[in-house]
Amino acid sequence: MLSTTRTPAEKRQAFREGLASGTLQRFPGAFTPLSAPLIQELGFEGAYISGAVMAAELGLPDIGLTTLTEVAQRGREISRMTDLPTLIDADTGFGEAMNVARTVQELEDAGVSGLHLEDQVNPKRCGHLDGKEVVGLDTAVQRIAAAVAARRDPGLVIMARTDIRGVEGLAAAADRAKALEAAGADAIFPEAMASLEEFAAIRAAVDVPILANMTEFGKSALFTHQQLRDVGVDLVIHPVSLLRIAMGAIERELLELRETGTLDGAVPRMQTRARLYELNDYAAYGAFDERVFDFEVPGAP
Incomplete structure (x- = not known):
C-alpha cells in the first residue's frame, strides 16, 4: 500500500544483479503508474520510463520539450508503484555537464534505479527518425563523466545511449560505445541498430551490458527475446508499446x-x-x- 516495499538502493542492487546475471532483462514501458504493478505481477524484470511516452502524454513531440521537473515527477510516480527496478530516459541530460549533474541527482532522488543519457545535440529528436545530429566525442564523454561524478548512490546505473549509428554508421557506433564505457558508463544503449549482427558488433566492442530498443515503427526489426539473447543483449525495452496498445x-x-x-x-x-x-x-x-x-x-x- 502507498509505496513499493523496497528501497531505491535495494532496487538498484537488483538492477545491477539482473544485468550481471546472464539472463535477458525485460523492461516494458510503464506508460502510467498503474501499469507498473501489472508489469511486476506478470513477471517482468523491470519497468522502463520512456521520454517519448512522457512527451506524448503531454501532447508534445519527442524533441526535448519536456523538462527535468516533469521527467523526475513521472519517474517518482512510477518507481513508487513497483518493487521492480526502473530505468528512465534522461534525454541529453537537459543541457551539458552541469545540467547533467543536476539531472542525475534529481532522478536519483526520484527513486529510479538507472537512467540513460544520449549523445544527440540539443534539441534532440526521436532516435528512430532521420535528420539526427550527434555531439562531438569530447562532449559525449563529458556528459557521462559528469553523470558518474554527480552520482551519490554508487548503485545507480548510468547508461550511455549513442545515436551515432544513424549518422556515421556502425563502426562509429562501436568506437563511441568504447569511449563511453571508458568514461564510466555502466551500460551502453546503441540506438537504431539495423540487424542482429549490428547488436553483436556492439556486444563485441564493449565489456559492459548492452540494451536493445524494440520500438514499433522504428529502424530496428522487432526481434524476439530469444534472438536478442543469442547475440548477447543484456536488456530489452519496449518503450512505447503499452501506450500504443492503449x-x-x-x-x-x-x-x-x-x-x-x-x-x-x-x-x-x-x-x-x-x-x-x-x-x-x-x-x-x-x-x-x-x-x-x-x-x-x-x-x-
Whole structure:
C-alpha cells in the first residue's frame, strides 16, 4: 500500500544483479503508474520510463520539450508503484555537464534505479527518425563523466545511449560505445541498430551490458527475446508499446461510442472494476484506514 516495499538502493542492487546475471532483462514501458504493478505481477524484470511516452502524454513531440521537473515527477510516480527496478530516459541530460549533474541527482532522488543519457545535440529528436545530429566525442564523454561524478548512490546505473549509428554508421557506433564505457558508463544503449549482427558488433566492442530498443515503427526489426539473447543483449525495452496498445483501443472504442451511442459492447474488453482495485491495492487502503480510524468516540462526560 502507498509505496513499493523496497528501497531505491535495494532496487538498484537488483538492477545491477539482473544485468550481471546472464539472463535477458525485460523492461516494458510503464506508460502510467498503474501499469507498473501489472508489469511486476506478470513477471517482468523491470519497468522502463520512456521520454517519448512522457512527451506524448503531454501532447508534445519527442524533441526535448519536456523538462527535468516533469521527467523526475513521472519517474517518482512510477518507481513508487513497483518493487521492480526502473530505468528512465534522461534525454541529453537537459543541457551539458552541469545540467547533467543536476539531472542525475534529481532522478536519483526520484527513486529510479538507472537512467540513460544520449549523445544527440540539443534539441534532440526521436532516435528512430532521420535528420539526427550527434555531439562531438569530447562532449559525449563529458556528459557521462559528469553523470558518474554527480552520482551519490554508487548503485545507480548510468547508461550511455549513442545515436551515432544513424549518422556515421556502425563502426562509429562501436568506437563511441568504447569511449563511453571508458568514461564510466555502466551500460551502453546503441540506438537504431539495423540487424542482429549490428547488436553483436556492439556486444563485441564493449565489456559492459548492452540494451536493445524494440520500438514499433522504428529502424530496428522487432526481434524476439530469444534472438536478442543469442547475440548477447543484456536488456530489452519496449518503450512505447503499452501506450500504443492503449491509444489504439481507446480510438476504436470511441468510434464505437460515436456510432452506436453506447459502450455496452465494449464492456467485455474493458479492465473490470475488480481488476483495477487489485492493481491499486484498494483493499489494503481500506484495511489501513480501519486500523487508524476504527474506534468509538467517547460520550460526553
